[in-house]
Amino acid sequence: MLLVVSCSLTGVILGGTTSWAESKLCLQAKTAMNDCLTQDPITKIIEGMSIGLVAGTGAAFGAAWQMRHED
Template sequence: MDRKMKRLLLLVISCSVTGVVLGGTASWAESSLCLQNSNVTNECLTLDPIQKTIEGMSTGLVAGAGAACGAAWRLRHED
């Protein structure tokens, strides 16, 4: 593996991990705030917070990987 591929792989991995952390945290906070709301809805009561957090983490993973690929694509075409 050459140096450019290692850098690209490191960029994709780091952005994906950041996306997973931010997506999971945001989803967990959203489900916690939903339960603390003054008028709790049926949707809030029926959704599992763990499942909601996993969905947020997977969305963050895709968003982070996409952002890294987009940044690498743009840098490649600027040179």
């Protein structure tokens, strides 16, 4: 359970940070793309965090499954 929680939390942090950095770069670009102007940065960060949560949880369950079958 600790593996799932730690991987999920790491996924949320990395996903949110990546989305935040991407939105900052997009807004600072010389030619702003349509996605930058129409999408709310907070919504983009929340989407990144939720994707990170799913990815982290999936990775944790995959690692736990692998460890269980190796024993």
